[in-house]
Amino acid sequence: MDKVLEVDQLTKVFSLGNMLSRVRITATDHVSFYVKPAEIFALAGESGCGKTTTARMVMGFEAPTSGTIYYRGERAARKEKVWLTRGTQVIFQDPFGTFNPLRTVDSYFFETVHNYRLAGGKKEAIGLIDQKLRAVGLSYDEFSGKYPSEFSGGQLQRISISRALLTNPTLLIADEPVSMVDASLRMSIVNLFKKLKEELGVSVLYITHDLATAYYVSDRIAVMFRGNIVEMGPVEQVLMDPKHPYTRLLRESIPEADPNKRWSGVVKLTELEQQEYLRQGCRFAGRCPVFMEVCRGQAPADVQIGDLLVKCHKYT
Amino acid sequence: MSQTILRTEQLKAFYVLDVYGTQKVVKAVDGVDLDIRENEVYGIAGESGCGKTTLLKALAAAIEPPLRLIGGKVIYRVATGDEVNAEPLSLLSMPDAAVDRYLTDGEIDVACLSAEAKRRLRWRYISYVPQGSMSVLNPVAKLKDTYRDFIESHVSGKTRRDAFQLAKEHIVELGLPLEILDAYPHQLSGGMRQRVTIALAALLKPRIIIGDEPTTALDVVVQRGVVQLLKEIQRKLENTIVLVTHDMGVQANIADRVGIMYAGKIVEEATTKTIFDEPFHPYTQYLISSLPRFGDKSPRESVPGSPPSLLDPPSGCPFHPRCPHTMDLCAEQMPDHVRLDASHRVACWLTGAG
DSSP states (O other), X not given: OOOSEEEEEEEEEEEESOSSSOEEEEEEEEEEEEEOTTOEEEEEOOTTSSHHHHHHHHHTSSOOSEEEEEETTEEGGGSOHHHHHHHEEEEOSOHHHHSOTTSXXXXXXXXXXXXXXXXXXXXXXXXXXXXXXXXXXXXXXXXXXXXXXXXXXXXHHHHHHHHHHTTOOSEXXXXXXXXXXXXXXXXXXXXXXXXXXXXXXXXXXXXXXXXXXXXXXXXXXXXXXXXXXXXXXXXXXXXXXXXXXXXXXXXXXXXXXXXXXXXXXXXXXXXXXXXXXXXXXXXXXXXXXXXXXXXXXXXXXXXXXXXEEEEXXXXX | OOOEEEEEEEEEEEEEEEETTEEEEEEEEEEEEEEEETTOEEEEEOOTTSSHHHHHHHHTTOOOTTEEEEEEEEEEXXXXXXXXXXXXXXXXXXXXXXXXXXXXXXXXXXXXXXXXXHHHHBTTTEEEEOTTGGGOSOTTSOHHHHHHHHHHHHSTTOOHHHHHHHHHHHHHHTTOOGGGGGSOGGGSOHHHHHHHHHHHHHTTOOSEEEEESTTTTXXXXXXXXXXXXXXXXXXXXXXXXXXXXXXXXXXXHHOSEEEEEETTEEEEEEEHHHHHHSOOSHHHHHHHHTSOBTTBOOXXXXXXXXXXXXXXXXXXXXXTTTOTTOOHHHHHOOOXXXXXXXXXXXXXXXXXXX
């Protein structure tokens, strides 16, 4: 089976504090997953779960402590950056922060065309840019010469995606692409990913804390908690019938847009984030409703149940 | 039906800006009628830049330039004869006896209040949890000092020890850990800071709590904790919560009634159940139907087009350029509110009014 991206045993350790009181936090702990061609893979979790650290390593902004990343079967570190970024493009969280407010938006497009030598002349470049803008529902005429402040957040995010498409990437890495976009325009971005997947065969690594859109758009999902992937598998199985108690808690905590399904029961909130990171054994043990003695001392191993991968002592 | 505690009449609050000699007017709140009752959670929803925060500022009587009150009224019902409300009244009339003159049927127009009277009403009658309230706490003071400052400036005749005792009891009551009193704000997580800010706003048992996006930017589990806290406060104090959030899931979970705001106007208002089950206004319909739901992967559409600019809103009904059912009349005239039933009102020409 082909894999566009494969991450193998990726680990990142951060040191906090000074020389005398050093704390070592394992932000991602032997994380392994892969993305297939023409697939939307969601990496979901709360803030501080290590999903952004994982993404930063995949994007090459951060060197992993150990573990390897393979792009289309080849080891990332051995390849030069142009090769890497041509096939993999990134969409960032904040569309207003992506673009310099003092530069026109089209200058970014010409810069990308220039950097990757995608077109022979200006005319060809404009044709290419127009074609990519049409893929996201905009056109060259309505955007040339304009500044970022002249667009809405949703439009800017679509422009950002369209710029990423210039190099004909096989993989888009989208780090929280809809969290800063207005709720009423959110679906237009998410639908766009679906369309790109179906029409152009682009794979998307969709990093999000929003399980509702993850359910709507993705094929497979991995749920992260304090540096570990606790559950991974087809999105229907993971979100409709969660096995891991943490996934269950997450799933129940999403406010459903239905006044008949209000929350009942009291939720136990996290202690200090750092405490959970440093916890021996299962890191969810402090809040787990089905806590057992073994959870305290020993970290659970991955258990394969059908297509599903669960990290919990309940199933060992 | 319980009594009205806060209402507005054709409220208009505009930002008047002077840019290089030309005047620009941002019509952030444009003719809003609200009728918020005792012991309810009233939700206000709408996309960003539709005037939600400005409306809250007007409700909390916190209008400062460049925001100006152009027309209409914000009215508090401060006296109803029962004991709970007698206190704000005495608070009001003590410093300036003139206030009595403006009081009709226990209601008072906020514009008549002096700065001192407003100050006295704040936190005891109405409290406001602003947006990004995680950063409102003083970063160089321990939380117990923040609590003490707060109590000393709003409650007279409390000693230091009493104030500390009051803060302690309050925190235990709301299920927050006591150690936070000895912590600095930066030592707490965002969710904990948010909950402390909400707890602080509820400390003096105000009749109305206004919350501006209190759960935005929080994780889902923490968000649930914050909603839980708000519900708990509301249940204990039996007061009114006005909650602004664009997250319809949160609205469905906590609000009793929801008002949908679009371009500075309330376009639809109904009980939460009606809003979700039978939305009438095309904008509300889009909002509800675009929400992803579990167990249903059918395609969802966003509202077409882009949000309007409040600097130059479209003529007539502001939604008409994006509306699938637009008629000639829509571009010409803003429809009035039509009542579909006792609690459901909507401003749309499709109701057949006009």
